[in-house]
Amino acid sequence: MVKAVPLPLRILARVFVAVTVLGLLAPLIVVVAASVSENQYISFPPQGFSLIWYRKVLSSDDYMSAAALSFGLALAVTVAATLIGGAAAIAIHRRKLPYPQLIGAVFISPLMLPTIIYAIGMLMLWSSMFGVVTVFTLWISHTIIATPYVVRTTLAVLSDSDPFLEEAARTMGANRLQRLMLVVVPQCLPGLAAGAFFAFNLSFDEAVLSLFLRKPDLTTLPVEIYSKLEFSPDPSVAAVSSIMIALTVVLIIVIDRVVGIKKFAST
Amino acid sequence: MTDRTENMLxxxxxxxxxxxxxxxxxxxxxSLSVTGPSGLTLLNFVNFLGDPFYLGVLWRTIRLSLLITVICALIGFPLAYIISKVGSTMRLWLIAILILPLMTSVVxxxxxxxxxxxxxxxIPQVLQGLGLAHRGFALIQTETAIVIGMVQVLLPFMTLSVLGVIARIDPVLEEAARTMGCSFLQTVRTVVLPLSLPGIIAGSLLAFTLSASSFVTPNLLGGARIQVLATSIYNSVTQTLDWPFAxxxxVILFAGIILTLIPYVRLMGDGRG
Structure with a gap:
């Protein structure tokens, strides 16, 4: 093994990593710090320590109804995207479809197209066909952009799985449904789980589609924060944002426990 | 039921x-983009491309997106290389630190x-304290603010994309280069960098597409005065309500992304071959 990265470079590398990490985390740290400030306006470094802004969030109808909408929406999107994406990934993996490449590409395509372009299309199509936008519109459009994640995580898990298990089950006399539900789906579980968490996170944090499709009574949490930021933010915005950051941290830990983050970090 | 039927289901x-x-x-x-009051028309495109204001918006979008992509690549490549070399605990932490902002809402x-x-x-306070900026200096509502905010948003994409490729490079290749007399930096330049080009290309395509099309960060950090294409689209949809123009x-945004990406892929493809 050839060793020896020159010492100055080692030091430089440490400094570089430290500065980059600081830059990546800085906005999140600032938000959390500002949320516990005693000040009436947002400040960093924070003045004093208090949890009044969290209390204000919990007693605010605007925030709580937005949070309820976002949470319900994210759950519905998770269920739909996991079912649709998981089923598609299983079929794509078996390589027995007509035009397999094309079908695979179609399922990943919502990842390639900038969301803003899709958001405009969805707004215009829905308005011309059904008139006013509803929570159903948000559900469908979030599901469209979340499904590719489930497809990818499930395919990643399937590509490591034993291809002969299903064949063995067939030889032993298991019928189609039994093979699918008792052999293939259990093999996919880690991928389905990871995909489901990503789908939840994507929908819960999504701002672009939700902003284009917003209405006064259809305000998700990111849209609520966005509108507060456009006008006069007080530290309660920081408190809500901190809660969202905390939720993200929890999700990452859960994903890591269930499947291991590294597996999906570079797919 | 055949296998094919089951899979189609x-x-x-x-x-x-x-x-x-x-x-x-x-x-x-x-189809709406080519629709006018009296049927098929290219008027929406003519209105955009004939207006110096919108041409300026287009140019700013391309310029800032390229700048953001280049900065992401310049930080992302060394960062990914270092992550691939550190111990496994440290690597897990660094990846978690990359994923946390990635999964946090852009808002x-x-x-x-x-x-x-x-x-x-x-940041302005510190710069003033160091005597590097005058009083009342602010970064918000400048192009610099957009670039800073977007680089932070996109750096994880770039780094993870490069890391996926770098992690698969056979370490023997680097050792061989060192044994043959290359210095550390020469090894990085002549072995690691060329081999990680696919990851850098993929990351750059992603970073460019996302920075050209994002509007939350430019809108909040750049303000109403500094418009990019995506914020201008949002204004056309929500304020002037001119949907055909939006x-x-x-369409111009999408075409612009594709036109900018084609020569980039060619260029990088040549460099690799």
């Missing part, structure tokens, strides 16, 4: 949903930069 719901709720809306948007992250870059924010701008 499995992909069927997804394909149907994608056809109706993804391809159809895009088609609707495309929340941008909010953090608004606080840091505003007139009374930490569609035309979206």
């Amino acid at each position: 499995l992909v069927g719901p997804g394909l149907l949903l994608l056809a109706l709720a993804f391809l159809l809306p895009i088609f609707q948007m495309l 929340v992250r941008t909010f953090g930069w608004m606080v840091l870059l505003s007139r009374s924010g930490l 569609s035309a701008q979206a």
